[in-house]
Amino acid sequence: MKAKLVAALLAVVGGGALAGIALLRNEPINSLWIVTAAACIYVLGYRFYAKWIETRVYVIDRSRATPAERLSNGRDFVPTQRWVLFGHHFAAIAGAGPLVGPTLAMQFGYLPGTLWLLVGAVLGGCVQDMTVLFISTRRNGKSLGQMARDELGPLGGTAAMLGTLMIVVIVIAVLGLVVVNAMKHSPWATFTVMMTIPIALLVGLYMRVWRPGKVLEGSIIGLALLLFAVVAGGWVANDPVWGPRFNFEGVSLAWLVIAYGWVAAILPVWVLLAPRDYISTFLKISVVLLLVLAVVAIHPEIRMPALTRFTDGTGPLFAGKVFPFVFITIACGALSGFHALVSSGTTPKMVSNEGDIRLAGYGSMAVESLVGIMAVIAATLLDPGVYFAINSGAGVVGAAAADAVHTISGWGFPVTVDQMQQLAKSVGESSLFARTGGAPSLAVGMASIFGSAFGRGLLAVWYHFAIMFEAIFILTTVDAGTRACRFLLQDGLGQVVKPLGRTSWYPSVLIASSLVVAAWGYFLYVGVIDPNGGINILWPLFGIANQMLAAIALSVCTGVLIKSGKFRYAWVTALPLAWISIVTSTAALQKIFSPDAKLGFFAGADALAGQLAAGSLPAARAAVAPTLIFNQRLDGWLTVLFLLLMWIVIAEMLRIAWRHLAGKPVPATSEAPRVATRLDAVLRGAP
Amino acid sequence: MAAAAYGVRRILSGGLSLLRGVTGDDAYEKYLAHMRTSAPRATPLGEREFFRAQLEQKWRCVNGCC
Numbered sequence: 001m002k003a004k005l006v007a008a009l010l011a012v013v014g015g016g017a018l019a020g021i022a023l024l025r026n027e028p029i030n031s032l033w034i035v036t037a038a039a040c041i042y043v044l045g046y047r048f049y050a051k052w053i054e055t056r057v058y059v060i061d062r063s064r065a066t067p068a069e070r071l072s073n074g075r076d077f078v079p080t081q082r083w084v085l086f087g088h089h090f091a092a093i094a095g096a097g098p099l100v101g102p103t104l105a106m107q108f109g110y111l112p113g114t115l116w117l118l119v120g121a122v123l124g125g126c127v128q129d130m131t132v133l134f135i136s137t138r139r140n141g142k143s144l145g146q147m148a149r150d151e152l153g154p155l156g157g158t159a160a161m162l163g164t165l166m167i168v169v170i171v172i173a174v175l176g177l178v179v180v181n182a183m184k185h186s187p188w189a190t191f192t193v194m195m196t197i198p199i200a201l202l203v204g205l206y207m208r209v210w211r212p213g214k215v216l217e218g219s220i221i222g223l224a225l226l227l228f229a230v231v232a233g234g235w236v237a238n239d240p241v242w243g244p245r246f247n248f249e250g251v252s253l254a255w256l257v258i259a260y261g262w263v264a265a266i267l268p269v270w271v272l273l274a275p276r277d278y279i280s281t282f283l284k285i286s287v288v289l290l291l292v293l294a295v296v297a298i299h300p301e302i303r304m305p306a307l308t309r310f311t312d313g314t315g316p317l318f319a320g321k322v323f324p325f326v327f328i329t330i331a332c333g334a335l336s337g338f339h340a341l342v343s344s345g346t347t348p349k350m351v352s353n354e355g356d357i358r359l360a361g362y363g364s365m366a367v368e369s370l371v372g373i374m375a376v377i378a379a380t381l382l383d384p385g386v387y388f389a390i391n392s393g394a395g396v397v398g399a400a401a402a403d404a405v406h407t408i409s410g411w412g413f414p415v416t417v418d419q420m421q422q423l424a425k426s427v428g429e430s431s432l433f434a435r436t437g438g439a440p441s442l443a444v445g446m447a448s449i450f451g452s453a454f455g456r457g458l459l460a461v462w463y464h465f466a467i468m469f470e471a472i473f474i475l476t477t478v479d480a481g482t483r484a485c486r487f488l489l490q491d492g493l494g495q496v497v498k499p500l501g502r503t504s505w506y507p508s509v510l511i512a513s514s515l516v517v518a519a520w521g522y523f524l525y526v527g528v529i530d531p532n533g534g535i536n537i538l539w540p541l542f543g544i545a546n547q548m549l550a551a552i553a554l555s556v557c558t559g560v561l562i563k564s565g566k567f568r569y570a571w572v573t574a575l576p577l578a579w580i581s582i583v584t585s586t587a588a589l590q591k592i593f594s595p596d597a598k599l600g601f602f603a604g605a606d607a608l609a610g611q612l613a614a615g616s617l618p619a620a621r622a623a624v625a626p627t628l629i630f631n632q633r634l635d636g637w638l639t640v641l642f643l644l645l646m647w648i649v650i651a652e653m654l655r656i657a658w659r660h661l662a663g664k665p666v667p668a669t670s671e672a673p674r675v676a677t678r679l680d681a682v683l684r685g686a687p
Numbered sequence: 688m689a690a691a692a693y694g695v696r697r698i699l700s701g702g703l704s705l706l707r708g709v710t711g712d713d714a715y716e717k718y719l720a721h722m723r724t725s726a727p728r729a730t731p732l733g734e735r736e737f738f739r740a741q742l743e744q745k746w747r748c749v750n751g752c753c
Contacts, residue, residue, distance in 0.1 A: 074721030076744060084708030213738040216712040269746045281710055487747055
């Protein structure tokens with residue numbers, strides 16, 4: 001009775017807030033509406049939908065021993081207290097993605113992105129993460145690729161593996177581009193981000209040599225040093241001698257990131273990778289808490305309109321209409337295939353009871369969606385003119401400040417050169433025009449939130465703190481992703497040339513690492529030399545790849561549900577699958593076949609080739625044109641491949657489902673047999 | 688007053704143990720506890736070796752997101 005009352009209250013408050021967001025037009029709304037609607041929707045989703053799925057669809061068994069108990073080895077298979085499991089899983093899924101995607105999607109106005117974050121998470125992303133975690137826990141913590149092979153057969157399995165390898169490459173490239181664009185011509189940001197390397201080395205030594213395994217101590221020391229590096233960056237940037245030494249062009253920074261990625265991938269993990277990941281986990285949890293508190297405390301007004309004129313597909317950040325591109329642009333935060341890799345990675349080996357899967361799988365994703373909502377608020381509290389001036393590439397609005405403000409003001413988003421200079425000065429930068437990639441505008445938004453909450457005098461420090469915050473995740477993705485890809489590739493190469501499969505054989509390490517770094521380094525380099533900012537091409541490609549992986553994961557989930565005799569409940573994952581496959585296919589087909597040079601990859605390549613042949617390009621652009629033309633065609637073919645991989649897996653799932661329903665033989669379930677748990681419920685901290 | 692102090696202490700120690708769990712600070716203690724119950728006669732790894740092996744194994748797969 002009490003539960004029903006609370007639910008009714010939540011539904012009324014959440015529904016009212018949502019209606020307010022959707023219906024209040026022509027007057028600015030307060031961000032508190034959005035936060036309220038989000039909180040109510042997550043709680044309702046978690047309390048009722050997830051609970052229903054857990055009891056009726058999965059039919060979880062609290063008396064069944066999990067792999068963490070049965071295979072317990074005190075190392076990776078460790079029964080873990082439920083809130084620790086939640087924290088661990090959240091830290092693993094949350095990165096720069098939910099911050100960058102929603103920021104970019106705000107070119108359509110705040111409404112489409114916000115609705116997709118809420119609905120996509122509650123009905124799609126959270127369900128995907130939780131279901132993958134559940135089926136992997138039932139299968140001794142197997143990875144998504146293995147489960148695809150076991151449950152759908154070798155074709156589906158190979159497609160899933162290939163998809164995984166490619167998406168990691170694209171993720172590293174696009175996030176690398178975000179961090180390069182944030183550091184470009186910014187000595188303060190460059191110094192601070194570079195300092196994360198010696199700090200990580202020091203913390204690595206601390207945890208290895210001086211105080212082995214003392215992760216918390218090391219992290220706190222690292223965090224203190226990082227905060228100092230943020231402040232020190234200001235001194236360095238203002239120094240007449242040292243400032244210019246940290247002022248780099250985009251291309252130089254791209255090479256530095258590439259070199260860094262290569263070195264980090266071949267070094268032992270304790271040197272650089274592990275310590276930075278520890279610091280970043282610590283930072284992530286504290287900043288997310290701080291951000292939510294600050295937003296609730298100052299609840300800024302949203303200045304961006306609900307919908308902008310760019311829903312028609314002419315947006316300056318990236319081309320394409322609001323359908324399907326808002327669903328491609330926002331992956332992390334709503335529905336992200338990448339999470340399926342994490343949910344079938346370390347987390348299922350730590351679940352101590354099936355009753356904890358809802359909190360870790362569904363709950364963590366709901367919090368990640370909330371992080372996306374925070375990014376929405378940070379982007380939309382800026383004047384829309386400022387938002388577009390920061391995020392539009394020079395090739396779109398003009399390289400000169402006067403041209404840019406003229407174009408943007410002409411769209412109906414007034415902004416002045418003076419206003420932009422004032423803003424740049426207040427955050428300690430020389431210019432904020434054409435800082436594409438989403439990180440700088442997010443940092444301006446975050447700085448203004450933190451500045452209002454904890455003191456405006458420190459705006460420049462907060463800005464660079466936000467940049468460092470994003471960069472530290474991204475660099476962790478760069479080296480951890482390169483390493484993970486290296487192992488995947490070594491595994492694949494080992495099938496062909498035996499010794500290359502030996503993961504610690506140095507020639508194999510060097511070859512595989514170099515191949516992986518060359519792959520993402522290529523996309524990063526092309527993105528940096530692209531006068532339109534690069535993000536406009538790379539982010540949609542990343543979105544399509546990520547949603548393709550989501551479709552693969554949801555196919556595996558749907559196949560498993562049907563095979564285990566739950567056909568009538570299979571819509572739980574089949575509906576998000578249907579939606580995301582429609583969205584991804586529409587976006588992919590538009591990127592392949594659109595005759596619009598801004599939207600279609602091949603059309604863009606052809607248009608540029610035409611201009612090059614006619615000699616109508618300025619010398620600087622003509623020099624990079626052949627690379628850009630090749631790259632757009634390559635991106636086009638990659639999109640074709642992603643589309644094929646996705647439909648192969650979906651078709652395999654449908655085939656297996658049809659065979660199962662028709663009573664024909666299908667691959668046997670790989671579920672581990674039931675063993676009764678012997679863990680004490682009190683000891684594991686269950687409610 | 689004493690009850691309040693007790694409450695605050697409990698919240699703080701709960702928060703600390705949560706943080707230690709999430710960051711992996713208590714991994715070695717968990718390992719020792721595991722070894723004590725499941726293989727009491729085997730000699731467990733030293734803290735240094737354990738931490739070393741732990742890192743190697745953790746970073747072999749995709750365990751972080753974008």
